Amino acid sequence: MVVAVFTGSDAAVNDAGHRQADGVTWLLFAVSIGALLVRSRWPVAVAVVTGAACAGWALYGHIGELLNLPVMVALYTVAVHGDRPRTVRTGVVAALASGTVSLVAGIDVAQPQGAPLLEMLWPLVPLLLGEAVRGRRELVREYADRAERAEAEREREARRRVEQERVRIARELHDVVAHTVSAMTVQAGLALDAFEKRPEVARAAMRQVRASGKEAVRELRATVGVLRAEGGAPTGPAPRLRELTELVERVRAAGLEVDLRLDGGALPQVVELAAYRIVQEALTNVIRHAGARHAAVAVTRDGDRLVVEVVDDGSASAGPGDGFGLIGMRERAAAVGGRTEAGPVPGGGWRVRAELPADRGAPE
Numbered sequence: 001m002v003v004a005v006f007t008g009s010d011a012a013v014n015d016a017g018h019r020q021a022d023g024v025t026w027l028l029f030a031v032s033i034g035a036l037l038v039r040s041r042w043p044v045a046v047a048v049v050t051g052a053a054c055a056g057w058a059l060y061g062h063i064g065e066l067l068n069l070p071v072m073v074a075l076y077t078v079a080v081h082g083d084r085p086r087t088v089r090t091g092v093v094a095a096l097a098s099g100t101v102s103l104v105a106g107i108d109v110a111q112p113q114g115a116p117l118l119e120m121l122w123p124l125v126p127l128l129l130g131e132a133v134r135g136r137r138e139l140v141r142e143y144a145d146r147a148e149r150a151e152a153e154r155e156r157e158a159r160r161r162v163e164q165e166r167v168r169i170a171r172e173l174h175d176v177v178a179h180t181v182s183a184m185t186v187q188a189g190l191a192l193d194a195f196e197k198r199p200e201v202a203r204a205a206m207r208q209v210r211a212s213g214k215e216a217v218r219e220l221r222a223t224v225g226v227l228r229a230e231g232g233a234p235t236g237p238a239p240r241l242r243e244l245t246e247l248v249e250r251v252r253a254a255g256l257e258v259d260l261r262l263d264g265g266a267l268p269q270v271v272e273l274a275a276y277r278i279v280q281e282a283l284t285n286v287i288r289h290a291g292a293r294h295a296a297v298a299v300t301r302d303g304d305r306l307v308v309e310v311v312d313d314g315s316a317s318a319g320p321g322d323g324f325g326l327i328g329m330r331e332r333a334a335a336v337g338g339r340t341e342a343g344p345v346p347g348g349g350w351r352v353r354a355e356l357p358a359d360r361g362a363p364e
Contacts, residue, residue: 003069004033010066011057024060028053032070039077047074047090051097058105072126079130080137087131094123171277171328180216182287184209186254208253215250239276241267241299247276248297251283258283261298264306264358271356274332275299275308278340281325282310282352291315292349301358305338308354311345329354 011029035049050071057067075094079087102119191205241264248258264275279297286295292314299308326342329352333340338356345351 003036003073006066007032007069025057028056028060036070036073039074040081043074043077043081044086044090047071047078047094050074051094055097055101058101068122071123075123076126076130079127080134082134084131087127091124091127094127095120098123167331171331180212182284183250183254184212184216186287187212190255205253208250212250240269240272241275244276244279244297244299247280247283251287251295254287256283256287256292257294259294259296261296261300263300265301267306267358268336271306271336271358274336274338274356275306275354277332278308278329278352278354279310281329285325285352286310286312286314286350289314302355304357304359306356306358308356309351311349311351313349315348 008029011025032050032053035046035053039046051074054068054071071094075090078090082090099117099120187205187209191202191209194201194205241262244260244262248260251258264272267275279299283295283297286292292312295310295312297310299306301307326340329342330340333354333356336356338354340352340354342350342352
């Protein structure tokens, strides 16, 4: 409507001595304005139609400064809704056409329409403006896409961290509860069997059950404290290799003979924690599944590796069961850059062997 008002006002009044507005003038006006209604769908076709109408006015002898507004809008649309190669092609064609029409119209009428070289420049103005607007829009879209991708990546990273934390918590709870409850079950069974004939044995077993229960409560409180503490800061020290002696004593109290060889030296805390939990889970499996009478635990340094090995003389066919014990051991070893193997021993028994990096606490 704005283009129609300005173009129509210029078409209605022409300079004296030139052709005044008539039916051809208004026909070309109607074609130009009507074509602009569909410029978004067919921008190139509309540019051709409005350009032909503008050339028709010039060749018909109708002079006006604003008669090229429709074609300028059409050229702007071509650039905004297209791409750079199409804009360049359109600019070349429009400039040549404008210069040719100016040259022909200047010969046919008393006063020339303008210098052909100057007339070749005005079609480039809306094309350059449209190219600038389109480029800015593309830049804004690119920034928006980058921000969206970055947000999606942050969400994926957050979900990954949450999943890792869930696995870690589940592993900690499993290690604490499975080992302690298994030992308590064995002690409670021993106390029940000796309750009438050997009450002193029953009392000793129940004292061990109480001690194991207190230990389990302490570790569970520490784990829950990590979850409830602001920022997830630990509320107590993590188990270290030197505490394997206490762990072995509790297992011995459950009736399993355990030999311990501990020679690890100074190690990163996360490696010691992984080694402790692997031994704890391996002994838990011995108590629950193997039916063994004897187990050997060795934690030794082999160059830049810490070798953790737990061997029992139980039934190899019993294995570690279908729980999460072996999965947890493998995950703990992998978390610090190590590996775990488990399987039957020739001649009977079961062996768990883990190799952990002794010089670093996490995989590269």
